[in-house]
Amino acid sequence: MAVKGIKSKDKHIINLANIIGDARSILYHTEDLIAYDCDGFTLHKHLPKAVVFPKNTQEVANLVKYCSENQLPFLARGAGTGLSGGAIPLNGEVIISLVKMKRLLSVDLENRRAVVEPGFVNLKLTNSIADKGYYYAPDPSSQYCCTIGGNVAENAGGAHCLKYGVTTNHILGLEVVMPNGEIVEIGTNGIPDAPGYDLLGLLTGSEGTLGIVTKITVRILKNPEAKQTVLAYFDRVEDGSQAVSDIISAGIVPAALEMMDKVAIEGVEAAAFPVGHPRDIEAVLLIEVDGIAAGLDEQINHILEVCKNRNVREVRAAKDEAERGRWWANRKTGFGAMGAISPDYLVQDGVIPRSKLPEVLNNINKISEEYGLRIANIFHAGDGNLHPLVLFDARKPGESDRALAAGSACLQVCADVGGTITGEHGVGIEKREEMRFVFSDEEINAQTDIREVFNPHNLLNAGKLFPMPGRCVEIKRDLKEKEAAIS
Amino acid sequence: MAVKGIKSKDKHIINLANIIGDARSILYHTEDLIAYDCDGFTLHKHLPKAVVFPKNTQEVANLVKYCSENQLPFLARGAGTGLSGGAIPLNGEVIISLVKMKRLLSVDLENRRAVVEPGFVNLKLTNSIADKGYYYAPDPSSQYCCTIGGNVAENAGGAHCLKYGVTTNHILGLEVVMPNGEIVEIGTNGIPDAPGYDLLGLLTGSEGTLGIVTKITVRILKNPEAKQTVLAYFDRVEDGSQAVSDIISAGIVPAALEMMDKVAIEGVEAAAFPVGHPRDIEAVLLIEVDGIAAGLDEQINHILEVCKNRNVREVRAAKDEAERGRWWANRKTGFGAMGAISPDYLVQDGVIPRSKLPEVLNNINKISEEYGLRIANIFHAGDGNLHPLVLFDARKPGESDRALAAGSACLQVCADVGGTITGEHGVGIEKREEMRFVFSDEEINAQTDIREVFNPHNLLNAGKLFPMPGRCVEIKRDLKEKEAAIS
Structure with a gap:
């Protein structure tokens, strides 16, 4: 009953x-x-x-x-x-x-860890411990609403992951419901080289294909004593790229090192959080350093000098926390801002060696011309994580398909220079076929064999992460048809 | 023929x-x-x-x-x-x-990586790039002779892993010969959140049970601009432990934070690199900070202050690089130094939450009394990685067994406070049975199932890492008998 x-x-x-x-x-x-x-x-x-x-x-x-x-x-x-x-x-x-499992279960400041349920929202963790001087480092742009459980599934990154690492670097332990319903504990309280195979690393970023995370122990960090943020405008994207390399080469590890190109600037300036970027520059860099206050001025001076040596048009440090906040709001809402200049957009997520930045941006420009679609670039330049945003209009026949194809071509460019097809958004269904750009059949089979250990009947989140002929629903890129069928 | x-x-x-x-x-x-x-x-x-x-x-x-x-x-x-x-x-x-495969294959300073063969000696990498201002971070005490291939197998740590992480944090890619002879490439050039399962993490630290590494791409780091090192003597081990917690709580992340207890000091002062530690103190701390020069003095002053607040008997910074080098030689040869005060010693490798340090040291003292064997403690205090060194005389009947049992008891103490049984030395055959202190049968089975994916016939390094009734040679702890049989 x-x-x-x-x-x-x-x-x-x-x-x-x-x-x-x-x-x-x-x-x-x-x-x-x-x-x-x-x-x-x-x-x-x-x-x-x-x-x-x-x-x-x-x-x-x-x-x-x-x-x-x-x-x-x-x-x-x-x-x-x-x-x-x-x-x-x-x-x-x-x-x-998992949205009803959203409690902060415990905070242990002495050992720098917190335990949360998977539906707990990322930013709420930092908000809950900020008054004691602590925070949770991984900061995807969606952090005001995304959940830490989802962050674990996707091994989410964020603007400050250059210095602090992605989600996997902050997960100390997991409670997981295995696909047979068994409940297991994984990880030994954040011990970096715990005995046995690294199951914690294996589960993190497995995109919900190996188990369902029901409790998460995360590392929390002490707030840096001070932060300083610099904005730099470049007339040429090559100069901006080279400044990125120069900063890293100087031994500085910025907390964040973000870049936006001309099309992206057009978008963010037309959207909710404009900050007055010049429209005729090719690249803006947003560079943040943090740490002990005494060392920061010297780092900032070094960064200013590097930018000047690379023909920066204008460069300056944020004058106060309010200005710093405006710059970050402008950057962090960058994806959505594309809606201000295009009816639709497709965000891609390639990764490349830093030194290939000018070459790759040039090739993405060529893709833009070839497919007849504008492409904005917003990216975590410091770690070479590009987000080409393909702008399109789904109402125009064939344009959605062309956008998907252009996005795929961007990933091919990344793979060709020794990079890869996702830096933080995961493979999901979107990039299943693109897995072949970076993995051989044997390498994919080794991974599906591992999945079989955990998820033998493939009932859990089937059809994700791997190209699997014959095992998953064929995804046709005839989008109109599918959408029509549902509505 | x-x-x-x-x-x-x-x-x-x-x-x-x-x-x-x-x-x-x-x-x-x-x-x-x-x-x-x-x-x-x-x-x-x-x-x-x-x-x-x-x-x-x-x-x-x-x-x-x-x-x-x-x-x-x-x-x-x-x-x-x-x-x-x-x-x-x-x-x-x-x-x-793999000792004949010992070449440094390439160095790419711009993208901060080097490619080595597995037999390449750890310290040689730093020596090869030092003149350009770079180094390889993981520094096990055996780094002058251990190989990077072995470091990958064991996920080796070292004194400076508190700030810089263990081997797995520095491995960007591997070429691996699988147990069937197939050659595969794993890892995508150090991209932190590459697509697919984290096979790189899975292989690293798998103790030679999943494949044989034949080529390794590692991260190299820029030398910190400056280093400063402090030595602090405490009359009471509780004060030393509390100083460790206070330093971390202050938001300082030392490059290294090492501790030795009274018995350990007796050993290192009797061996090849004495530095004049007082014999009547209970704990010496060796604390190193590194980074941009401008910030270091402030950190050092903070550390000195913390130590004074915890009743330090004497605390001072190294006056020059030569003194710093002597302090490190004294610490890094600590294990071998036990030979100066005991015919034999067994090193253990437990990990505990930092806050449990006084409790655990107290319990290790009790074990020492119970088993009638002296135990020296040398440890990476900053990350709670203890090395109890059980001193014994193998010539005395039953004393080897007693040493092994005392070592195992130390690990039980670590496991009981939420720690684990190895921080950097691996499980091997030594701690196979102790795996049960931290893993349930199901958790061990999940791992042996993964091994089976890679190593289905268990021909590669069988009998290691897991307690495996009926599958591996029974290890009897009757050492005399075995040694006699061989010699």
Whole structure:
């Protein structure tokens, strides 16, 4: 017998509702499911079978066990801000939404760690400990709404990952529900070289294909004593790129070293947080250093000097925290800002060796011309993580396809110079085929063999991360058709 | 027909010699093999079937293929300095020694990376690039002779890993011969969040059980502009421990933060590099900060102040590089120095949360009393990595066993406070059973399942890393008997 309020005759819906014991914690009507048909990657849409909202680990385990025993495909979802489609229910999955598991469970300042549930929002952690002088380092631009569980799945990066590392460098332990419903603890409290294989590293960034994370122990850091931020405008992108290399070569490790090109500047200046960047420059650098106050002035002077040696048009340090905040708001809302100059945009996520920056930007320009689409570039220049934003208009026939193809071509350029196809957004469904740019069949098989150890029936988030002929739903890039079918 | 000079009638010896095409590159006489019956963990000895010295990746692949096809157990060995027995041929393995593959293949200063063969000695890398102002960070105390291939296998740490991380944080790519002889490339040039599962992390620290590394791309760092080093003497170990916590809490990240206790001081002062530590103190701290010169004085002053607030007896900064060098020589030769005060010693390698230091040291003292054996403590205090050195005399009946039992008890103490059983030396054969202190059966099975993906017949370095009833040679701790059998 179903819990009160369930209007479905589907035995699985009834049984899933029974597991969580609450009719308000399950969605199964088509009109409710539409909100879950995609994530931040909006170019493919698929309806889930249901969305369930467990409140604790045991409920997650019970749901997983049920799905596993009944051969129902399932996947976990956080805030749904992922940019590569990792939470899209390709196979009509039961979505296990973790947004009700959003508690900060403990903070241990002495040993610099905190324990959170997976649905806890990234920025809330820093906000919760800021008054004591601590923060959580990984800062994806979506940090005001994305969840730490999702960050673990995607091994999320952010502007300050140049100095502080990506999510995997800040995860000390995980509680995981395995695809058979078993609950395991992984990681030994942040000990860097713990015994046994590095399962913590293996799970982090596995894009929800190996297990569902239900508790996360993270490293927290002491706030740096001081921060200083510099903005530099370059007439030529080569000079900007070279300044990036020069700063790193000087032995300075900036907390962040961001670049935007001319098209990107047009976008951010037309959007909600303009700061008055000149429109005729080719590159703006946003450079932040942090640490003990005594050393910062010297670093800033060094950075100013490097920029001057590279023909900077204008360079200056933020005069106060308010100005620094405006510069960061301008940068961190950069993706969305493209909406101000284009009806649609597709963000890509390639990585290249820093020294290849001018060559790669030049090739991306050629792609832009070839496909007849403008491409803005916003990137974490310090670690060579590019975000080409392909601007397009989905209403024009064939333009979505052309945008996807142009994005793929940008990734090929990155792979060709010894880089790779994702720096922080993950592979998901978006870049499955592009995995072949960087992995041989054997290397992909070695990875799917590992998946099989954890996820033997591939019921958990199937069709993601790997090109898998015959095993996953064929994704056709005929988007219009699919969207029409759903709406 | 065998290559010229082979005196064996064993078809496998003849065939192995043929693969490397050189009679001087294979050892198979018992008198030659004895040198390979153990590594830095000398309490168990087993003779290999043969030792072969390939000169390149293809030869390694051919040897592995031969062993695999002929069901011959095999393992890789670097300099043999490992402290947990990872290179001991428990099953009469064919040892594939990588010491002839010792070239520095390339250095790319602009992108901060170098490529080495596995037999390249750790310190030689720093020596090769020092004149250009760069260095390789992981610095195990054996760095003057240990190889980078071995460092990868064990995920080696070192005194400066507090700030700079252990080996896994510095490995950007690997060429690996898989247990079936296939050659694969792993890692995408140091991109922190590369697509796919983190195979690079999985291989690093897998103690030679998943594949044989034949080429390594490592990160190299710019030398810090300046270094300063402080020595502090404490009458009470609690004060020294508290000073460690206070320094970290102050937001300072020292490059190194080392501690030695009273027994350790007795040893290092009696050995080759005494520096005049007072004999009646309970703890000496060696604290090093590095970075931009402008910030260092302030950090040093802060450290001096912290120490004074914790009742330090004496604290001072090194007056010059020569003094700094003497302090480090005193510390880095600490293990061997125990030979000056004890006929034998067993080094252990536990890790604990920093805040548990006084409690754990107290419990180790109790173990010392209980087992009637002195225990010296040398440790990386900043990251809670303890090295209890159990002093014993192998000539006295039963004392070796008692030392092993006392070492194991120390690890139990570490595990009990939420720590673990190895911080940098690996599990090998030494701590196989102690894996149960920190892993459940399910967690161990998950790991052996992963091993099976790579190493399905368990021919590569079997019997290491995991407690595996029925699958590996039973290790009896009756050492005398085994040693007698070999000699």
